[in-house]
Amino acid sequence: MKIIFSLILISLSVFGQNVLQKQFDYAEDLFKQEKYYDAVTELLRLSFFDNEKQFEYKTNLLLGFSYREGGKLSESLFYFTKAVLSSKNIEEEIYAQKELLKIYILRRQTSQAEKILSDFENKKEHITKEEILYWKGWVAMFNDDWQKSSEYFSQIDSAEILYNLSIEVENKKYSVSFAKGISYFIPGAGQFYTGNYFSGLLSLGWNVLWGFTAVNAFKAERIFDGFAVTLFLWTRFYNGNIFNAGKFAEEKNIEIVNKAYNFLQYEFKGIKP
Amino acid sequence: MKIIFFFLIPLIQLFPQTDNILLSQENIRLFAEYLFSQKDYLRAFNEFDKLYEFKTNDTIIYKSAFSLIKIDKFNEADLLLNKIPKGSKLNFFSRELQNKNSFLEGKTENFEKKESISQIRLSLYSSLYKNNLIENKENFISAFQNEIQSDIQKFYERKINPEYKSPLKAALLSAIFPGAGKIYAGELGDGIAAFVATTLSGYLAYTNFKENRSFRSWLFTGITLLYYAGNIYGAAASADIFNKKIDFQFKVDLDSFIRSNNYFIETPEFVK
Numbered sequence: 447m448k449i450i451f452s453l454i455l456i457s458l459s460v461f462g463q464n465v466l467q468k469q470f471d472y473a474e475d476l477f478k479q480e481k482y483y484d485a486v487t488e489l490l491r492l493s494f495f496d497n498e499k500q501f502e503y504k505t506n507l508l509l510g511f512s513y514r515e516g517g518k519l520s521e522s523l524f525y526f527t528k529a530v531l532s533s534k535n536i537e538e539e540i541y542a543q544k545e546l547l548k549i550y551i552l553r554r555q556t557s558q559a560e561k562i563l564s565d566f567e568n569k570k571e572h573i574t575k576e577e578i579l580y581w582k583g584w585v586a587m588f589n590d591d592w593q594k595s596s597e598y599f600s601q602i603d604s605a606e607i608l609y610n611l612s613i614e615v616e617n618k619k620y621s622v623s624f625a626k627g628i629s630y631f632i633p634g635a636g637q638f639y640t641g642n643y644f645s646g647l648l649s650l651g652w653n654v655l656w657g658f659t660a661v662n663a664f665k666a667e668r669i670f671d672g673f674a675v676t677l678f679l680w681t682r683f684y685n686g687n688i689f690n691a692g693k694f695a696e697e698k699n700i701e702i703v704n705k706a707y708n709f710l711q712y713e714f715k716g717i718k719p
Numbered sequence: 720m721k722i723i724f725f726f727l728i729p730l731i732q733l734f735p736q737t738d739n740i741l742l743s744q745e746n747i748r749l750f751a752e753y754l755f756s757q758k759d760y761l762r763a764f765n766e767f768d769k770l771y772e773f774k775t776n777d778t779i780i781y782k783s784a785f786s787l788i789k790i791d792k793f794n795e796a797d798l799l800l801n802k803i804p805k806g807s808k809l810n811f812f813s814r815e816l817q818n819k820n821s822f823l824e825g826k827t828e829n830f831e832k833k834e835s836i837s838q839i840r841l842s843l844y845s846s847l848y849k850n851n852l853i854e855n856k857e858n859f860i861s862a863f864q865n866e867i868q869s870d871i872q873k874f875y876e877r878k879i880n881p882e883y884k885s886p887l888k889a890a891l892l893s894a895i896f897p898g899a900g901k902i903y904a905g906e907l908g909d910g911i912a913a914f915v916a917t918t919l920s921g922y923l924a925y926t927n928f929k930e931n932r933s934f935r936s937w938l939f940t941g942i943t944l945l946y947y948a949g950n951i952y953g954a955a956a957s958a959d960i961f962n963k964k965i966d967f968q969f970k971v972d973l974d975s976f977i978r979s980n981n982y983f984i985e986t987p988e989f990v991k
Contacts, residue, residue, distance in 0.1 A: 465740050487762055491750050495741055671926060674919055 466492060470501055470508075477508060482516040502532040503542075510545055523549045540572050547581055548719035551588050559585045576602050583608060584719060587710070590703060592616040607714065615706045625695040629688045636691025640698050649687040656680035744773040751782075760786040777809040778989070784816060785990055793824045815984035822982060836862075840983040847878050847973055867980060874973065881965050886958040893954035897947060900954025904961050913950040920946055 473488035486509060493505045510525035526549060529542035543562055550559035563582055566573050579598045583605065586595035596612035599605040620640055629636035633653035637646030656679045663672035710718060740746065751766035764786035767779055780802055787796035797820055803813040815837055821829040822841045830842035843854060843862050856875055863871045884904050893900030898914030901907075924939035977983070 469741055487765070490754070490759075490762070491741060494750055494753050495746070668926070671923065674923070678915060678919055 466496055466501055469495075470504060473505075473508060477512055477515075480515070482512045485512045486516075499532070503529055503534060503538055506532055507542060507545070510542075510549075514545075514549065519549055519553055523553075536569070536572055540566070540569065544581075551581070551584050551719040554588050556585055556589045576604075580605060580717070583612070587612065587706075588719075592619070605716075607716070611706055611709065615702060618702050619699050620695040622692050622695040622699070625691040626688050629691040633684060633687040636688070637694055640691070640694040642690075642694050645690060645694070649683065649690065652683040653680065653687060656683055742769075744770065748779070751779075755782055755786065758789075760789040764790070777803050777807045777813075781809050781813060781816070781987070782990070784813070788816065788820055788823070791823075793820050796820055809987065812985065812987050815986070819982040819984050822977075837982075837984045844973075844977060844983070847874055848970065863983075870976060874969075874976070877969055881962075881969070883962045883965060884958040886955040886962075889954040889958035890951050893951045897950045900951070901957050904954060904957035906957050909953070909957070913946070913953065917943060917946040917950055 469488060469492045473485050473492060476482075476485035476488060489505050489509050489512065492501060493509075496502065496505065506525045506529035510522045510529060513519075513522035513525060523546065526542055526546040530539055530546060533539040533542055543565070547559055547562045550556075550562065559581075563578055563585070566578050579601050583595045583598035583602075586592070586598060587608075592612045592615045596609055596616060599609035599612060602609075625636035625639050627636075628639060629649075632650075634646035634648075634650035637643075637649060656675055660672050660675040660680050663669075663675060741750075747766055747769050751763050751770065754760075754763035754766060764783055767783040767786065770779055780799055784796040784799040787793075787799065797817060800813040800817050800820075803809055807813075814835065818830070818835065818837045818841055821827070822845060825845075827842060827845045830838040830845075833839050833842065839862050843859055846853060856872075856879075859875055860868050860871050889900035889904050891900070892903050893913070896914075897917040898910035898912070901910035901913055920939050920943040924936055924943050927936035927939055
């Protein structure tokens with residue numbers, strides 16, 4: 447009798463696990479077929495019926511991947527965090543933390559990404575120094591700090607492409623403060639520096655016109671005229687010239703950085719977030 | 720040994736059936752209810768839909784329709800609600816939900832029969848969105864619950880007397896006093912700037928005419944006229960934009976109020 451009952455109990459538990467395993471395999475299949483919505487549905491079903499939480503880690507991880515592939519980074523973040531919390535050993539924890547780190551990088555949540563990286567520093571037996579530096583480089587790139595990213599990548603032999611990219615972007619970027627600075631001395635110069643020649647000429651022209659008018663007015667002792675033109679016309683165009691110089695430099699920098707991000711997204715073949 | 724085999728054989732027979740155990744009627748229903756409680760309405764509807772292969776009931780139909788409305792599938796929701804028979808306990812709630820549906824779809828002609836309190840209220844409330852209010856004030860307000868009558872009164876008054884600015888008045892004010900029309904339309908900074916630009920260029924034109932500087936005088940005259948005309952047009956446009964903001968904010972407030980009052984309909988406990 448005892449043997450019979452043991453057999454029944456074993457069969458039932460194996461039977462239950464078998465169902466849940468099949469459900470997980472089915473969800474994984476849907477994920478591989480890029481049917482992310484359906485994969486999420488089946489994973490939620492598995493999670494609902496998995497009373498023993500045997501598949502909790504794997505389910506949360508795959509949910510995180512599914513939402514990420516579907517472009518829903520907030521939900522992905524939620525499930526990767528749950529995966530970290532439900533991990534049963536250090537390897538599982540670090541794996542989930544790495545996925546969490548990638549989401550933080552994509553969302554440019556630099557401080558959270560840095561927290562994970564500093565946590566990794568305390569787990570050096572499970573993650574190599576190169577890998578930590580590699581992800582630090584990515585955090586810096588997404589934080590638009592190409593100087594820092596080049597410093598990190600220079601310490602990794604296999605990251606030559608990323609190092610060269612960081613140096614190239616850093617060299618190509620325009621200095622916003624320089625553009626504004628030279629515009630203080632020569633109206634339009636900042637705009638020339640950023641390649642906006644027509645706008646620079648226009649700025650120069652307006653400033654020369656109103657400057658000439660104001661100076662002439664003062665010379666002819668038409669003090670009120672001089673003040674009026676200086677205050678309401680000349681300063682307006684002068685300040686506008688400085689503002690434009692800064693704005694154009696920032697716009698050019700955005701173009702340069704976006705080009706780099708496009709390269710990373712579509713052409714770079716290495717590991718990326 | 721024979722006894723062991725006697726028990727094993729039925730157990731082995733069960734194994735092929737375990738493939739679909741999570742997709743049994745009861746498990747689909749449990750999972751659908753869970754999704755509904757988590758407000759994952761699209762998934763909940765898809766699961767409720769699977770239950771039609773088995774036997775369904777009015778509660779499931781109601782929840783399916785509720786989920787469809789939440790994902791803006793109003794026509795499909797209506798078709799489902801029509802399946803709830805008149806004798807059902809949920810019939811009243813399904814009519815209420817159909818009233819909400821009609822309101823959301825803008826089909827206010829469905830309220831003409833005024834078969835229920837919610838229809839009366841929705842019909843009156845929908846008139847606040849339209850150009851003309853038909854009902855007089857007392858009749859309008861008294862149709863609603865006591866606790867919200869003061870809010871309804873405010874909406875009624877905002878509808879009858881909106882705080883519009885007249886574009887014609889704004890243009891005239893700016894024609895008389897540059898910038899005044901813009902200040903009237905609520906644009907203080909723009910109004911001051913228009914005044915300064917127009918009067919300054921006008922003054923420069925005047926001083927240059929006095930000193931017989933032909934080119935500069937006509938140049939500043941031209942600039943003055945441009946600023947003056949722009950100031951008048953700008954004042955009228957600002958008043959128009961102001962009025963559109965009033966209308967937009969009114970509509971936002973109406974939408975927010977009716978949502979917070981559950982569209983004046985009653986819902987069963989299981990969806991509250």
